[in-house]
Amino acid sequence: MDSGNIAWLLTSASLVLLMTPGLAFFYGGMSRGKSVLNMMMMSFGAIAVGAVAWALVGNSISVGDSIGGLFGDPSTDFLLSSSFVSGDGESLIATGFGATFAIITVALISGSVADRMKFSAWMVFAFLWVILVYSPVSHWVWGGGILAEGGGIFTADWFPQDFAGGTVVHINAGVAGLVMALLLGVRKGFGKEPMRPHNLPFVMLGAALLWFGWFGFNAGSAFAADDAAAAAWVNTTTATAAAILGWLLVEKLRDGKATSLGAASGVVAGLVAITPAAVAVDPWGALLIGVFAGVLSSLAVGLKYKFGYDDSLDVVGVHLVAGLWGTVAIGLFGTTTFGAWDGVFTGGDLGGLWAQIVAAGVTIAYSAVATLIIGLVLKFTIGLRVSEEVEVSGIDLAEHGETAYEEAK
Amino acid sequence: MKLVTAIIQPHRTDEVRAALEAAGVKGVTISEAAGYGRQKGHTEVYRGAEYTVDLVPKARIEVLVDDADAVTVTEAIVAAAQTGKIGDGKVWTVPVEDVARVRTGEHGTDAL
Numbered sequence: 004m005d006s007g008n009i010a011w012l013l014t015s016a017s018l019v020l021l022m023t024p025g026l027a028f029f030y031g032g033m034s035r036g037k038s039v040l041n042m043m044m045m046s047f048g049a050i051a052v053g054a055v056a057w058a059l060v061g062n063s064i065s066v067g068d069s070i071g072g073l074f075g076d077p078s079t080d081f082l083l084s085s086s087f088v089s090g091d092g093e094s095l096i097a098t099g100f101g102a103t104f105a106i107i108t109v110a111l112i113s114g115s116v117a118d119r120m121k122f123s124a125w126m127v128f129a130f131l132w133v134i135l136v137y138s139p140v141s142h143w144v145w146g147g148g149i150l151a152e153g154g155g156i157f158t159a160d161w162f163p164q165d166f167a168g169g170t171v172v173h174i175n176a177g178v179a180g181l182v183m184a185l186l187l188g189v190r191k192g193f194g195k196e197p198m199r200p201h202n203l204p205f206v207m208l209g210a211a212l213l214w215f216g217w218f219g220f221n222a223g224s225a226f227a228a229d230d231a232a233a234a235a236w237v238n239t240t241t242a243t244a245a246a247i248l249g250w251l252l253v254e255k256l257r258d259g260k261a262t263s264l265g266a267a268s269g270v271v272a273g274l275v276a277i278t279p280a281a282v283a284v285d286p287w288g289a290l291l292i293g294v295f296a297g298v299l300s301s302l303a304v305g306l307k308y309k310f311g312y313d314d315s316l317d318v319v320g321v322h323l324v325a326g327l328w329g330t331v332a333i334g335l336f337g338t339t340t341f342g343a344w345d346g347v348f349t350g351g352d353l354g355g356l357w358a359q360i361v362a363a364g365v366t367i368a369y370s371a372v373a374t375l376i377i378g379l380v381l382k383f384t385i386g387l388r389v390s391e392e393v394e395v396s397g398i399d400l401a402e403h404g405e406t407a408y409e410e411a412k
Numbered sequence: 413m414k415l416v417t418a419i420i421q422p423h424r425t426d427e428v429r430a431a432l433e434a435a436g437v438k439g440v441t442i443s444e445a446a447g448y449g450r451q452k453g454h455t456e457v458y459r460g461a462e463y464t465v466d467l468v469p470k471a472r473i474e475v476l477v478d479d480a481d482a483v484t485v486t487e488a489i490v491a492a493a494q495t496g497k498i499g500d501g502k503v504w505t506v507p508v509e510d511v512a513r514v515r516t517g518e519h520g521t522d523a524l
Contacts, residue, residue: 197463197464197465199458199463200458254457257460258457258460260457262457262458264458264459265459268459301459301460302460304459304460305460305461308461
């Protein structure tokens with residue numbers, strides 16, 4: 004046991020857990036006043052079912068004895084039995100760290116289903132998704148599975164790098180968000196009526212909490228209080244700051260004004276994009292990843308109106324797009340100071356870029372199919388969507404028996 | 413008796429209240445209102461999506477006055493609320509049949 008490492012991992016896991024209530028504020032502020040409680044409850048609900056699912060079998064599927072590189076044996080560490088009796092603090096808190104990742108990942112999806120998903124359906128969905136989608140993909144990348152170094156389909160020289168979850172967390176959640184938005188259908192009035200954010204200070208508070216928690220997410224993913232953790236912290240902040248600038252620049256040029264929602268969204272886009280690359284690039288790479296994350300996501304959030312899918316709070320535009328960008332960008336700007344190989348523009352060849360694209364593609368394909376199956380099963384059993392009457396009058400009152408404000412609209 | 417109602421820019425409320433006090437008005441009712449006139453609404457942009465907000469916030473001031481004071485009060489409000497820009501608002505007067513003071517039961521001008 005290294006007390007320095009344990010101290011940092013305990014801190015990191017706590018920081019990452021804080022991200023989900025932070026997300027509740029980020030999403031809650033963006034939703035309408037009549038559905039803010041439901042929006043925040045989806046995050047709190049994700050904590051509840053996510054931590055239980057992880058303790059039961061999620062951790063074991065993620066890091067248990069690998070079955071063909073596809074998933075860990077659920078019985079290896081059922082209910083954390085072997086982790087707990089091992090008495091090894093470092094591996095034990097690592098399971099807790101993993102739980103907080105599973106929780107925030109499934110909570111991210113809730114942004115695409117705002118205002119219209121039954122709470123019971125959400126809770127069952129979140130439980131199943133953590134076990135059947137998050138945990139296996141986590142195994143592929145971080146548990147020695149098919150997308151890991153030396154774990155499967157890649158060579159010893161070229162294998163995917165995903166430091167803190169570009170594929171496992173953001174591409175995964177982004178694709179799942181798209182699938183759920185398509186399954187649920189658009190909200191009444193989507194694209195016609197204004198559905199503006201009801202509380203922008205909440206959004207900024209949420210973005211701030213997410214950023215703070217993200218230090219645990221990225222720097223904690225070094226699994227030690229070491230040099231790589233420091234590199235991840237520095238790159239995380241550099242990229243995120245640059246992403247704010249990128250997003251605001253697009254707004255200033257396109258709409259004439261730099262908005263607070265744009266700044267908060269830029270924060271998240273930058274954090275998402277640097278997540279896989281936190282130690283794989285140098286600060287120059289972080290700067291480029293950040294600024295383009297802000298630009299790309301600020302343009303991508305308009306796609307839902309063009310294609311007609313109601314990804315209400317832009318899980319696709321922010322998490323899928325910035326997650327893809329950050330994942331692929333390692334293939335462009337990767338360096339070996341803390342990373343595994345050089346990128347195309349930094350002295351390497353196309354091998355790394357190819358590995359990143361394959362990892363992203365495999366994640367997209369699996370997340371889409373597995374999420375679709377879970378969603379369809381729920382749709383034809385307990386049902387996914389509330390009635391139109393409930394949607395119009397407000398999901399808070401109908402699903403939770405509460406309203407956030409005296410007059411919510 | 414007359415009821416003078418004014419819809420004005422919210423940021424002129426204090427000036428109008430002071431002007432009414434100077435004109436000898438004893439009581440007013442002020443409420444928040446929303447609407448539009450020639451000023452129209454405005455456009456807000458959230459993540460690139462434009463929303464037209466039709467209603468702009470206004471203050472609504474209501475004063476009950478004796479017939480003889482209606483013009484003075486109207487002019488006092490106009491003078492105090494005026495900025496010269498579109499959206500300054502309107503003031504109108506309507507006749508009032510009766511007024512009762514709840515505390516005493518007085519009616520008519522005694523109740524003003």
